Amino acid sequence: MAEATQTPYTLKVENLRVSYQAERGKVKAVRDVSFTLQKGETLAFIGESGCGKTTLGLSLIRLLPTTAAIEQGKIIYHHNGEEFDIVNLSEKQLRRFRWREFAMIFQGAQNAFNPVLRIWDQFWETARAHGETNKRHLRERVEETFRLVQLDPDRVLRAYPHQLSGGMRQRVLIALGLLLKPPLVLLDEPTTALDILTQRSVIDVLRDLKSQMSFSLILISHDLSLAAELADRVATMYAGTLVEIATVWDAYYRPLHPYTAGLIRAVPTLSGERQDLVSIPGSPPDLISPPTGCAFHPRCPYATDQCRQNTPTLIEAEPNHMVACWHWDEVAADGGARMKEQVEA
Amino acid sequence: MSTQEAQELLSLHHVVMEFKVSRRATVRVLDDVSFSVKEGEILCLVGESGCGKTTSGKIAAGLLQPTSGEVRFRGQNVWTADKATFRQYRRGVQIIHQDPYASLNPTQRVEDILSAPLLRHKIARNRREAHQQVLDLLRTVDLTPPEDFIKKYPHQLSGGQRQRVSIARALTLRPQFLVADEAVSMLDVSIRVSLLQLLERLRDQMGVAYLFITHDLAVAKYFAWEGRIAVMYLGRIVEIGPTPQIINNPQHPYTRALLSALPEADPKATRSKQRVHLRSLDVPSLLNVPRGCSFHPRCPLFEEGLCDGKVPELHAASNGVQVACHLNENEKVAA
Amino acid sequence: MESLRRTFRLLTYNKVGFIGLLGVIFFVLMAFVGPYFVPLDTKTKVDKIYEPPSKTFWLGTDSEGRDIFSQIVHGGKDVLVVAFLAGIISTTIAVVLGSLSALAGGGVDGLIMALADIVLTIPQFPLLAVLAGLVKFNNVTLLAVILGVLSWPALTRAIRAQVLSLREREFVEAARALDLGTKHIILKEILPNMMSYIAINLIFAMTAAIYAQVGLVFLGLVPFSGHNWGVMLSLAWTRGAIFFKDSLWYIMSPVAAIALFQLSLISFTRLLEEIFNPRLRTSV
Numbered sequence A: 001m002a003e004a005t006q007t008p009y010t011l012k013v014e015n016l017r018v019s020y021q022a023e024r025g026k027v028k029a030v031r032d033v034s035f036t037l038q039k040g041e042t043l044a045f046i047g048e049s050g051c052g053k054t055t056l057g058l059s060l061i062r063l064l065p066t067t068a069a070i071e072q073g074k075i076i077y078h079h080n081g082e083e084f085d086i087v088n089l090s091e092k093q094l095r096r097f098r099w100r101e102f103a104m105i106f107q108g109a110q111n112a113f114n115p116v117l118r119i120w121d122q123f124w125e126t127a128r129a130h131g132e133t134n135k136r137h138l139r140e141r142v143e144e145t146f147r148l149v150q151l152d153p154d155r156v157l158r159a160y161p162h163q164l165s166g167g168m169r170q171r172v173l174i175a176l177g178l179l180l181k182p183p184l185v186l187l188d189e190p191t192t193a194l195d196i197l198t199q200r201s202v203i204d205v206l207r208d209l210k211s212q213m214s215f216s217l218i219l220i221s222h223d224l225s226l227a228a229e230l231a232d233r234v235a236t237m238y239a240g241t242l243v244e245i246a247t248v249w250d251a252y253y254r255p256l257h258p259y260t261a262g263l264i265r266a267v268p269t270l271s272g273e274r275q276d277l278v279s280i281p282g283s284p285p286d287l288i289s290p291p292t293g294c295a296f297h298p299r300c301p302y303a304t305d306q307c308r309q310n311t312p313t314l315i316e317a318e319p320n321h322m323v324a325c326w327h328w329d330e331v332a333a334d335g336g337a338r339m340k341e342q343v344e345a
Numbered sequence B: 001m002s003t004q005e006a007q008e009l010l011s012l013h014h015v016v017m018e019f020k021v022s023r024r025a026t027v028r029v030l031d032d033v034s035f036s037v038k039e040g041e042i043l044c045l046v047g048e049s050g051c052g053k054t055t056s057g058k059i060a061a062g063l064l065q066p067t068s069g070e071v072r073f074r075g076q077n078v079w080t081a082d083k084a085t086f087r088q089y090r091r092g093v094q095i096i097h098q099d100p101y102a103s104l105n106p107t108q109r110v111e112d113i114l115s116a117p118l119l120r121h122k123i124a125r126n127r128r129e130a131h132q133q134v135l136d137l138l139r140t141v142d143l144t145p146p147e148d149f150i151k152k153y154p155h156q157l158s159g160g161q162r163q164r165v166s167i168a169r170a171l172t173l174r175p176q177f178l179v180a181d182e183a184v185s186m187l188d189v190s191i192r193v194s195l196l197q198l199l200e201r202l203r204d205q206m207g208v209a210y211l212f213i214t215h216d217l218a219v220a221k222y223f224a225w226e227g228r229i230a231v232m233y234l235g236r237i238v239e240i241g242p243t244p245q246i247i248n249n250p251q252h253p254y255t256r257a258l259l260s261a262l263p264e265a266d267p268k269a270t271r272s273k274q275r276v277h278l279r280s281l282d283v284p285s286l287l288n289v290p291r292g293c294s295f296h297p298r299c300p301l302f303e304e305g306l307c308d309g310k311v312p313e314l315h316a317a318s319n320g321v322q323v324a325c326h327l328n329e330n331e332k333v334a335a
Numbered sequence C: 001m002e003s004l005r006r007t008f009r010l011l012t013y014n015k016v017g018f019i020g021l022l023g024v025i026f027f028v029l030m031a032f033v034g035p036y037f038v039p040l041d042t043k044t045k046v047d048k049i050y051e052p053p054s055k056t057f058w059l060g061t062d063s064e065g066r067d068i069f070s071q072i073v074h075g076g077k078d079v080l081v082v083a084f085l086a087g088i089i090s091t092t093i094a095v096v097l098g099s100l101s102a103l104a105g106g107g108v109d110g111l112i113m114a115l116a117d118i119v120l121t122i123p124q125f126p127l128l129a130v131l132a133g134l135v136k137f138n139n140v141t142l143l144a145v146i147l148g149v150l151s152w153p154a155l156t157r158a159i160r161a162q163v164l165s166l167r168e169r170e171f172v173e174a175a176r177a178l179d180l181g182t183k184h185i186i187l188k189e190i191l192p193n194m195m196s197y198i199a200i201n202l203i204f205a206m207t208a209a210i211y212a213q214v215g216l217v218f219l220g221l222v223p224f225s226g227h228n229w230g231v232m233l234s235l236a237w238t239r240g241a242i243f244f245k246d247s248l249w250y251i252m253s254p255v256a257a258i259a260l261f262q263l264s265l266i267s268f269t270r271l272l273e274e275i276f277n278p279r280l281r282t283s284v
Helices: A002-006 A053-060 A091-097 A119-129 A135-148 A153-158 A166-178 A196-213 A224-230 A248-253 A258-266 A305-309 A328-334 A337-344 B053-060 B083-092 B110-120 B127-140 B159-171 B189-206 B217-223 B243-248 B253-261 B267-271 C002-013 C015-032 C068-104 C106-121 C124-134 C140-150 C153-167 C170-177 C182-219 C229-238 C245-275 C278-283
Strands: A009-022 A025-038 A042-046 A068-079 A082-085 A102-105 A184-188 A216-220 A233-238 A241-247 A315-318 A321-323 B008-020 B026-038 B042-046 B068-073 B093-096 B177-181 B209-214 B228-233 B236-242
Touching: A009 A053, A009 A216, A025 A053, A025 A068, A025 A216, A025 A241, A042 A053, A042 A224, A053 A068, A053 A184, A053 A216, A102 A166, A119 A135, A119 A153, A119 A166, A135 A153, A135 A166, A135 A196, A166 A196, A196 A224, A196 B253, A216 A224, A224 A248, A224 B267, A233 A248, A233 A258, A241 A248, A241 A258, A248 A258, A248 B267, A258 A337, A258 B189, A315 A328, A328 A337, B008 B053, B008 B209, B026 B053, B026 B068, B026 B209, B026 B236, B042 B053, B042 B217, B053 B093, B053 B177, B053 B209, B068 B083, B083 B093, B093 B159, B093 C170, B110 B127, B110 B159, B110 C182, B127 B159, B159 B189, B159 C170, B177 B189, B189 B209, B189 B217, B209 B217, B217 B228, B217 B243, B228 B243, B228 B253, B236 B243, B236 B253, C002 C015, C002 C245, C015 C068, C015 C245, C068 C106, C068 C140, C068 C153, C068 C182, C068 C229, C068 C245, C106 C153, C124 C140, C124 C182, C140 C182, C153 C182, C170 C182, C182 C229, C182 C245, C229 C245
Parallel strands: A042 A216, A042 A233, A102 A184, A184 A216, B042 B209, B042 B228, B093 B177, B177 B209
Antiparallel strands: A009 A025, A009 A068, A068 A082, A233 A241, A241 A321, A315 A321, B008 B026, B008 B068, B228 B236
């Protein structure tokens, strides 16, 4: 870790807590999440629906709905020796900051465009709103970015959104996000609702872009295979908390949290023989009143009284491998085998 | 499974389905689709959106009448059969939908949903008997204790629980055949497996056969390992055969492209995969299906004059696989 | 007791809707029970013309010195009855024809839609004026029936569209696969999912019937006798009330009564939406 602290970071999140007000009470969507995003790395947040990963993403870029609020914590952004806390930015500062420094590309490429504007006009409108005045300058930059995402600028810029396929629209959206070469990019479910072959083209484009533009990337996805394709490190979220952060290799081949181990064994693979899969019993908890202690304990075969009473904190169990589990050593010893036994029992 | 002895249960013969899109134009969603499923067998339909897999499922379930071609249930053409035979078919084949939020009526409680078919078809003689049977059904789909669920409205259940109610509803009439249309696609991964295991258990215990429709080849591999997979592209079956063969030794260039494109939850495997590079990323519209083999504008093995001429028919390749590819007719495609 | 408390919580869940409900209850009580307590003032009092509100005349007096408040109390019943009857009639026709049109399809659908188009193009006021020449509108029910029969087409189209979309829903498809029968599909699967929509449209049909009715009376197209907010308006108008500042209370009282009742009805629809939604019904 000594080395890691010296490498420059792009984003450092400390004790972030986000809640939103619902009819039934306060939903604790993100609970004391801390992590560091190194410069140029891809960090994937995985977890099931309602685990807080989308809320986390929205709070990083301060796009939370009005019912939600950041209750505590810092989101330190660092670029070219300058650093500041995103939480303290004013609306005006945020407008300058988003897109230029921190681009976001959300799911649902189908609806992100104004249907009555040609693609070029969408680019021009967005750029103008951010202070661009020179059309030729913009055009050059758009053409350059379009080449990176393998789109034909002449054809696509003149088209209306409905004239493009889903995969093309997603790539246009990626190009729009990356137009100003932001050092930090947030991708939320970039391939959901795309067909397999289209999804592949988007993944390949993303990988090419990463190697050519070297931005730091936060990837939010429920799709474990997407994280396996693109991530350098993987962060597992459960019930609003971060339960594990590890390199993609450790996360998939040596998970230390029972939940990560269960998730990875729940997804069928194509390569090799057919394997038995694991299903995690029960369902994700209610975020209004999450379980005491470790939120995963009601579903966990490793759970003891300690887990029911005390909340585990994220510790560096192994080099560059953080986990929040009282029994990570047992998980490490048996390779998460108990997740499987439980199903057979 | 002794599939040789099993009787043919349901089959589609040269089914064509056309929909009117305007006064003049029709779109052909299915073109000459044939397959058959034996008792207790699993057939997976895989393909991308718009390939016709959902329409095939609706036709198999008797919810759509094909424009031409036959649907046979236990050897009888269901659309020309008498009322009693059609009724037998209708009750023998049930469907499980994709979206657990749309497939249950939001205004009915679980008990109403499950007891309506029981009472209507006299499987239960009265409300009390129906109540007991509903409790049993809920236990069958692992919603225990059933008393906790019987009075609930769908919105009070989680996605996985709703899908279990959907399955229980499909089981009310003791069907022999279930069409599962992306039945687990919308569920979280941790819940998905337990539902697949439930469907598998129903096959073991009740001998239910499945037409399992999915876009996810990995799920198809897991669920239909002992069964078969049919790969569809633009309204036609392009390859059909035993699951291990399709997954490990695909013959059709489209199947290969799909398998190579699919990301996997295994970083080493997924990053070292050999990719099939397509000639075009654009999916042709069903309103304007390419001549000859409809995959030819995208196919990496395209041969001019051959592939854009005649539509390739399904023909036997190795190991019980049938494939519709010209390049495969005389010799095996170079791997 | 618990269920009573739950009902109350449900009713008060939406504040605006609850106020609407109270308003509707107030007007219904005033129109149907009020006349037993407030005698209608018919005596002309030349010394009390156009008096402002006072302790004896709560809303002042009219051009003949009669109490306006008593006229408002007595003039509500006909308006409410016509509105309610006309609303029920047009909504019932719309639900039956709309569902039939959507489910039967083909020629039946074409016929019903053509009929709807024809009725929709008939100008209502001139037709009523012509009818008034042939039939005597001294009967409240007759006016309600005519208003109802003329105002179903728009809602029929909307119901048809709703049924068409509900028919394609997966739970209806499942009911078809389970061979539950057309009756079950209409009554148990489709109709319950449209109840809030139907109820809200019933209210809107009622508000439309009020305007149509008051308008007809006001314009004198329907020689409506008796006491009625529309008649009051018409009288106030013909006596030149808008020219005298003193007569403000005379003309504004029926206008306010109509407007407040309409407002109550429309606010009340917000509550209906929630009563028919099982999600809300179970969460309060």
